[in-house]
Amino acid sequence: MSSDNSAGDPNGLAIVRDPTIYLVGKQVIAEGGMADFLRDHGLEWSPDTEIPAQLIAEAAGRVCYMSFGKGRGTNEDYLGNILASGHGSVLEHAVWNFIITGVSRTFTHELVRHRAGFGYSQLSQRYVNESKAEFIEPDAIAEDPESHAIWVAAIEEAQGAYRQLAKRLRKRFAHIESRTQCRKLARQAARSVLPNATETKIFVTANARALRHFIELRASEHAEVEIRKAATAILKILSEDAPNIFGDYRLETLDDGTRVARTDHGKV
Ligand SMILES: Cc1cc2nc3c(=O)[nH]c(=O)nc-3n(C[C@H](O)[C@H](O)[C@H](O)COP(=O)(O)OP(=O)(O)OC[C@H]3O[C@@H](n4cnc5c(N)ncnc54)[C@H](O)[C@@H]3O)c2cc1C
Structure with missing residues (x-):
């Protein structure tokens, strides 16, 4: 997990400055199936890595030429050659699952533009009450007291408007038998006043090739600071x-x- 740093605000506004990345899932090797495949094809293979993502990517590549057997190079050499030659499709077999919190709707709007090799499930503002939402303050604003004061006032006003609207709209839809439906109708309209800075949570599944492309675009000086923080935090987890x-x-x-x-092996 990467570190979080929720910054308190004397006004009581819940402000967050950095994303938190939880690695919640990754692959395991189905050793029986792998052994069956090797036996059925008269093969022996002794990979020198036990890391499932690395082993799976190598196995996928070796199936292409049925190049199993003793005396093969190391996994590091094999995958190093994949990266250098740009044969990145075998990296699509290695997959990780993350939950990302402490990020803004701005961040997730940028993140979900990455489509190939990514899957998403995001907190619903139609179902979840945002009356006590946290807000992501950009560093450039937080570092300047006057900008910070302007930002806090704007966020408080927006959150106040959300609370008022949600209350009024719940009354308006009170005749609806389903309380869940009543709340949903109120919240889906009231959320229209919430700012981009509103904190959200997103479950992300992605393969190694897609993650590499994401890191190259989003851990770059051209990317926005918030998504860059998340991309570098994800890279730290993955490189370990x-x-x-x-x-x-x-x-x-x-x-x-x-x-x-930076890397010498872009877009494999
Ligand atoms: C610094 C920066 C600034 C940006 N500014 C803007 C902006 O102002 N406005 C804006 O709208 N977007 C902007 N974007 C988003 C950008 O245009 C991409 O949508 C986003 O980075 C996702 O990358 P990708 O298109 O490579 O998609 P991914 O889904 O990550 O795809 C990976 C690769 O798969 C291939 N691929 C994916 N989908 C298709 C497809 N349908 N057809 C063919 N090939 C496909 C492509 O080779 C693609 O590069 C910006 C991105 C960055 C990094």
């Missing part, structure tokens, strides 16, 4: 979890203190 797939990235700190990731 599967170094033979993500170990080629170098994290560099820019003059403004923000970080970017």
